[in-house]
Amino acid sequence: MKLLAIVFKKELRDMLRDRRTLFFMIVMPFFVIFLIFNLSMRLGMDMEKRAQEKKLRVAVFSAVPLPKFLETLQSGDRVIIDSQVTRVEINQAVNDGRLDFAISFPDDFSENLDREGTTEVPIYYKASTSENERALGRIHGVLEQYGRQLLIQRLEKKNLPVDFVEPLRIDDRDVSSIREKIGQRLGGMFPYFFVIFCFLGAMAPAIDLAAGEKERGTMETLLVSPATRLQIVLGKFLVVTASGIFTALSSVLWLYLIFRQSKAIPAEVLSGVLKVIEWKSLLLLFSMIIPLCAFFAAILLSVSVFAKSYKEAQSIIAPLNILIIVPVLIGIFPGIKLTALTALIPILNISLATKEIIGGTIAPLLMAEVFLVLFALAALGLVFCAQWFKRETVIFRGV
Amino acid sequence: MIVAENVVKSFRLSKEQKKENAARPGGGKVDAVAGISFTCKPGRIFSLLGPNGAGKTTALRMIATMLRPSSGCINVAGFNTVSEAGKVRRHIGFMTGSTGLYERLTPLEMIEYYGRLHGMEPAFLEKRKTELFRLLGMEEFAGRRIGKLSSGMKQKVSIARTMIHDPQVLIFDEPTVGLDVITAKSILQLIRQCRTDGKTVIFSTHIMGEVSLLSDDLAIIHRGRLLFNDTYQAFIGAMKTKSLEDEFIRRVEEA
Numbered sequence: 001m002k003l004l005a006i007v008f009k010k011e012l013r014d015m016l017r018d019r020r021t022l023f024f025m026i027v028m029p030f031f032v033i034f035l036i037f038n039l040s041m042r043l044g045m046d047m048e049k050r051a052q053e054k055k056l057r058v059a060v061f062s063a064v065p066l067p068k069f070l071e072t073l074q075s076g077d078r079v080i081i082d083s084q085v086t087r088v089e090i091n092q093a094v095n096d097g098r099l100d101f102a103i104s105f106p107d108d109f110s111e112n113l114d115r116e117g118t119t120e121v122p123i124y125y126k127a128s129t130s131e132n133e134r135a136l137g138r139i140h141g142v143l144e145q146y147g148r149q150l151l152i153q154r155l156e157k158k159n160l161p162v163d164f165v166e167p168l169r170i171d172d173r174d175v176s177s178i179r180e181k182i183g184q185r186l187g188g189m190f191p192y193f194f195v196i197f198c199f200l201g202a203m204a205p206a207i208d209l210a211a212g213e214k215e216r217g218t219m220e221t222l223l224v225s226p227a228t229r230l231q232i233v234l235g236k237f238l239v240v241t242a243s244g245i246f247t248a249l250s251s252v253l254w255l256y257l258i259f260r261q262s263k264a265i266p267a268e269v270l271s272g273v274l275k276v277i278e279w280k281s282l283l284l285l286f287s288m289i290i291p292l293c294a295f296f297a298a299i300l301l302s303v304s305v306f307a308k309s310y311k312e313a314q315s316i317i318a319p320l321n322i323l324i325i326v327p328v329l330i331g332i333f334p335g336i337k338l339t340a341l342t343a344l345i346p347i348l349n350i351s352l353a354t355k356e357i358i359g360g361t362i363a364p365l366l367m368a369e370v371f372l373v374l375f376a377l378a379a380l381g382l383v384f385c386a387q388w389f390k391r392e393t394v395i396f397r398g399v
Numbered sequence: 400m401i402v403a404e405n406v407v408k409s410f411r412l413s414k415e416q417k418k419e420n421a422a423r424p425g426g427g428k429v430d431a432v433a434g435i436s437f438t439c440k441p442g443r444i445f446s447l448l449g450p451n452g453a454g455k456t457t458a459l460r461m462i463a464t465m466l467r468p469s470s471g472c473i474n475v476a477g478f479n480t481v482s483e484a485g486k487v488r489r490h491i492g493f494m495t496g497s498t499g500l501y502e503r504l505t506p507l508e509m510i511e512y513y514g515r516l517h518g519m520e521p522a523f524l525e526k527r528k529t530e531l532f533r534l535l536g537m538e539e540f541a542g543r544r545i546g547k548l549s550s551g552m553k554q555k556v557s558i559a560r561t562m563i564h565d566p567q568v569l570i571f572d573e574p575t576v577g578l579d580v581i582t583a584k585s586i587l588q589l590i591r592q593c594r595t596d597g598k599t600v601i602f603s604t605h606i607m608g609e610v611s612l613l614s615d616d617l618a619i620i621h622r623g624r625l626l627f628n629d630t631y632q633a634f635i636g637a638m639k640t641k642s643l644e645d646e647f648i649r650r651v652e653e654a
Contacts (some may be wrong), residue, residue: 226518
């Protein structure tokens with residue numbers, strides 16, 4: 001135990017002086033989260049705003065004058081009516097960007113109205129520009145409003161109330177609490193951060209403390225010291241695990257700080273989120289991070305000690321990043337829930353359990369199952385790593 | 400004292416090695432060390448001489464408990480290297496030419512680390528550290544990060560690490576490989592000092608000059624087998640050529 005503590009303390013000191021590890025532990029989570037929040041969110045909101053405020057060039061084709069429709073379309077001063085493009089040029093004009101939208105009322109529109117029939121009104125636009133796709137809603141809104149005006153006129157002619165054509169009015173009432181709603185939305189995003197940062201935080205020290213030691217020639221001197229291989233591997237394993245935990249916590253802390261100061265998030269959403277995240281939930285999340293990091297540490301150390309060099313370790317570990325991301329992404333998909341079966345799948349179980357923990361809907365039995373699976377994996381990983389470390393063909397591979 | 404009796408170490412061949420050695424007998428295995436026996440006595444320097452790939456490093460790694468012999472037995476300072484590996488490691492100092500150092504630690508931290516690993520009492524560790532640092536002239540850079548030291552300074556740290564726990568048995572595996580002349584000389588001085596202090600010293604090399612400078616006892620290893628194992632004087636007496644180098648080549652070629 002004493003030798004293990006000595007190895008642990010030295011490895012910890014060595015790790016904390018490694019700029020690469022410190023970058024992964026502290027700086028990288030900040031940049032990634034900052035960029036995701038302040039760049040992608042702001043970009044998304046700006047795009048939405050631009051789509052809403054963009055002055056659209058719209059051509060309206062109709063055999064009869066449509067003053068009311070044009071008035072509605074131009075209200076808000078965000079539409080320029082184009083009168084230069086002819087009906088035969090519609091496709092060309094939309095394609096080359098001279099027009100954003102073309103609304104083509106068929107020639108029999110007036111007769112259809114008189115006959116109280118239905119008219120199909122095509123809207124031409126180019127969906128390949130995301131701004132136009134968003135602005136389509138505005139055009140739809142104007143047409144729907146115009147259609148409703150025509151409907152009311154028809155009903156008035158027949159002395160019928162509007163309710164006549166609306167026997168049912170659907171009223172959605174979501175009984176889920178704000179906490180559950182936030183749990184579903186934020187809960188899906190949360191594991192995306194801490195699972196990946198657990199892995200990235202453990203990666204740099206794992207490579208440095210095993211493949212790096214082999215490459216630098218310090219592994220031999222450690223192997224001939226009185227510390228047993230188990231003590232050596234445990235000392236390294238604990239440091240790598242601690243680094244993963246610290247990185248995950250640092251990512252959560254950055255997330256919290258950036259989230260709080262973000263101007264892109266409406267104040268009511270911000271206060272709602274901060275209210276629903278309880279200490280109990282955070283403790284449960286933290287307790288899942290520990291075995292997860294231990295599992296990652298065992299896998300990463302095993303790979304690293306097998307590698308002949310730092311470079312080889314990096315090239316083996318890089319594809320593992322994708323393996324980690326896939327179950328996290330699956331967990332974000334709607335409709336996938338934490339069940340007795342999904343609780344058995346590592347990483348996916350964390351992703352799903354996080355949603356339920358934040359939403360306050362986690363079933364104690366499923367939570368216990370997730371813990372059991374995670375601790376069993378961590379224990380198995382550690383046993384494998386310890387045995388792997390004892391193998392001469394592994395530890396002296398390339399030395 | 401080191402006593403090796405009929406020691407064998409076999410390694411499995413990799414796929415590429417198997418292809419290269421398809422015609423060779425042995426079925427996917429190769430004996431890096433093939434039944435060697437020798438004794439290294441206290442106060443004497445035992446030189447293990449051999450060409451590259453002869454089995455020197457494998458033999459020394461077995462003595463240092465890093466590798467387990469496939470068969471045979473090695474005792475170091477009275478302890479078996481397999482069943483009492485921990486005790487053996489407390490009594491040995493191990494150094495190679497490619498030995499690395501923890502570049503982010505200071506010499507002081509590194510030496511203290513190995514001292515603590517060897518279970519040294521704080522007072523003894525402090526005394527020993529002061530002695531070694533003074534002896535090697537390390538006081539000046541004791542608090543600087545190892546990564547920022549010159550290669551000569553680093554070599555001194557390496558020597559201090561090897562000697563900090565005052566081991567009875569010292570193992571040097573090609574300790575001067577890749578070193579400049581001045582640093583190599585200081586290593587050879589250290590090895591001689593160890594003999595004067597009554598330590599058991601085994602060192603491997605393929606440099607004849609080092610053999611003539613240091614050896615009390617000599618073994619020549621080739622393809623895992625000992626071609627010669629006696630005193631250095633006996634080797635000189637039995638020479639059929641004019642130089643050490645020629646005699647070594649003659650014996651290897653005849654094997």
